[in-house]
Amino acid sequence: xxxxxxxxxxxxxxxxxxxxxxxxxxxxxxxxxxxxxxxxxxxxxxxxxxxxxxxxxxxxxxxxxxxxxxxxxxxxxxxxxxxxxxxxxxxxxxxxxxxxxxxxxxxxxxxxxxxxxxxxxxxxxxxxxxxxxxxxxxxxxxxxxxxxxxxxxxxxxxxxxxxxxxxxxxxxxxxxxxxxxxxxxxxxxxxxxxxxxxxxxxxxxxxxxxxxxxxxxxxxxxxxxxxxxxxxxxxxxxxxxxxxxxxxxxxxxxxxxxxxxxxxxxxxxxxxxxxxxxxxxxxxxxxxxxxxxxxxxxxxxxxxxxxxxxxxxxxxxxxxxxxxxxxxxxxxxxxxxxxxxx
Amino acid sequence: xxxxxxxxxxxxxxxxxxxxxxxxxxxxxxxxxxxxxxxxxxxxxxxxxxxxxxxxxxxxxxxxxxxxxxxxxxxxxxxxxxxxxxxxxxxxxxxxxxxxxxxxxxxxxxxxxxxxxxxxxxxxxxxxx
Numbered sequence: 001x002x003x004x005x006x007x008x009x010x011x012x013x014x015x016x017x018x019x020x021x022x023x024x025x026x027x028x029x030x031x032x033x034x035x036x037x038x039x040x041x042x043x044x045x046x047x048x049x050x051x052x053x054x055x056x057x058x059x060x061x062x063x064x065x066x067x068x069x070x071x072x073x074x075x076x077x078x079x080x081x082x083x084x085x086x087x088x089x090x091x092x093x094x095x096x097x098x099x100x101x102x103x104x105x106x107x108x109x110x111x112x113x114x115x116x117x118x119x120x121x122x123x124x125x126x127x128x129x130x131x132x133x134x135x136x137x138x139x140x141x142x143x144x145x146x147x148x149x150x151x152x153x154x155x156x157x158x159x160x161x162x163x164x165x166x167x168x169x170x171x172x173x174x175x176x177x178x179x180x181x182x183x184x185x186x187x188x189x190x191x192x193x194x195x196x197x198x199x200x201x202x203x204x205x206x207x208x209x210x211x212x213x214x215x216x217x218x219x220x221x222x223x224x225x226x227x228x229x230x231x232x233x234x235x236x237x238x239x240x241x242x243x244x245x246x247x248x249x250x251x252x253x254x255x256x257x258x259x260x261x262x263x264x265x266x267x268x269x270x271x272x273x274x275x276x277x278x279x280x281x282x283x284x285x286x287x288x289x290x291x292x293x294x295x296x297x298x299x300x301x302x303x304x305x306x307x308x309x310x311x312x313x314x315x316x317x318x319x320x321x322x323x324x325x326x327x328x329x330x331x332x333x334x335x336x337x338x339x340x341x342x
Numbered sequence: 343x344x345x346x347x348x349x350x351x352x353x354x355x356x357x358x359x360x361x362x363x364x365x366x367x368x369x370x371x372x373x374x375x376x377x378x379x380x381x382x383x384x385x386x387x388x389x390x391x392x393x394x395x396x397x398x399x400x401x402x403x404x405x406x407x408x409x410x411x412x413x414x415x416x417x418x419x420x421x422x423x424x425x426x427x428x429x430x431x432x433x434x435x436x437x438x439x440x441x442x443x444x445x446x447x448x449x450x451x452x453x454x455x456x457x458x459x460x461x462x463x464x465x466x467x468x469x470x471x
Binding site: 184331 | 377380381383384387417420421423424425427428430441442445446448449450452453456457460461462464465466
């Protein structure tokens with residue numbers, strides 16, 4: 001613990017968690033975790049001194065940021081989503097305790113089991129220590145996605161995550177297009193290339209309109225990897241009701257390949273075995289034209305998301321100034337996909 | 343002023359200093375080293391914009407004027423084009439092809455400046471230009 005704020009947080013945690021764990025608690029270490037720029041993330045080393053949970057425990061502490069990402073879940077909602085996906089068999093760390101107002105009024109936090117591994121994209125796609133992991137990841141990720149997408153509004157999941165434009169009762173394609181229109185209208189200047197991509201999306205709609213729980217940011221960088229393969233899927237803040245192909249296509253976007261353009265699955269895997277495993281496990285056939293639509297849509301979503309960084313607390317973080325300048329990369333890739341076809 | 347270091351050269355020197363001197367001193371995998379690399383890239387991009395930006399803007403204005411058949415500044419022309427596209431009217435295959443050609447060319451121009459290492463080929467088997 002290096003700052004006064006961290007020391008104060010440790011003191012508050014000790015008091016709050018003593019009640020939650022039913023016994024005195026010592027905070028041995030509280031270490032900021034970088035990544036997940038939209039949230040407050042820490043590694044929390046605890047010692048529970050008495051009671052039924054006595055012993056040393058390591059958690060990830062994830063708290064609401066004062067300036068949350070646009071349209072993302074609050075921690076209390078994310079807590080419920082993670083509980084549901086863990087029950088469904090997705091490889092993700094279990095959440096243990098929700099701590100209301102830990103970071104201020106309305107700024108909640110939760111404790112989740114600490115999982116090993118790295119989420120750093122360049123290391124995952126290039127590191128020699130991950131050579132075996134890279135061969136296993138496509139199938140492991142397909143397994144997690146198949147388990148996740150088994151959760152549908154029809155299976156009775158009432159997660160309380162409905163938010164415009166993503167509603168459990170709304171066609172996911174219409175929702176996506178409405179979201180793009182809103183995002184474009186919120187920009188300070190016109191983006192004709194994005195408007196053209198949106199026009200193409202409207203005129204070439206996919207056939208599949210299924211609705212399931214989707215991760216919403218399923219990509220290299222948002223899962224932990226060890227030398228053995230997938231350790232844990234992280235960052236559920238973008239989870240929403242949507243079309244399952246959104247997650248599959250998002251994992252293949254050019255920007256998440258970290259320069260390995262010949263490895264469409266996250267920069268480490270071939271497309272065919274990944275899709276075959278997903279189809280086999282989920283029982284959902286995939287139309288190539290539908291997947292292509294979601295890849296074009298994914299690039300537009302990321303282009304508009306990049307531009308929106310300029311609107312979010314401008315000047316606060318250097319990353320937020322750099323990211324909007326990357327929007328033409330995603331616009332170009334969407335146009336390239338339109339030009340070359342499925 | 344004529345003897346002062348030109349702006350692109352100044353920005354590139356600052357980028358090299360950050361990337362080659364400051365970054366390594368911070369340790370390869372630290373969050374601050376990541377940010378220093380990011381700032382070095384931002385300065386490189388600013389240098390390219392200072393050098394090529396005005397010419398790219400003129401090129402874009404001329405291409406938009408040809409496409410739309412009206413003359414105005416770039417923000418106005420882009421607004422007109424975006425508005426027409428949002429109205430979702432039909433386009434002939436020829437118009438559609440011209441539009442795509444315009445966007446690909448305009449984005450290649452921007453990327454030459456903003457992300458010089460970004461591969462703007464449509465197919466991997468195409469030769470690099």
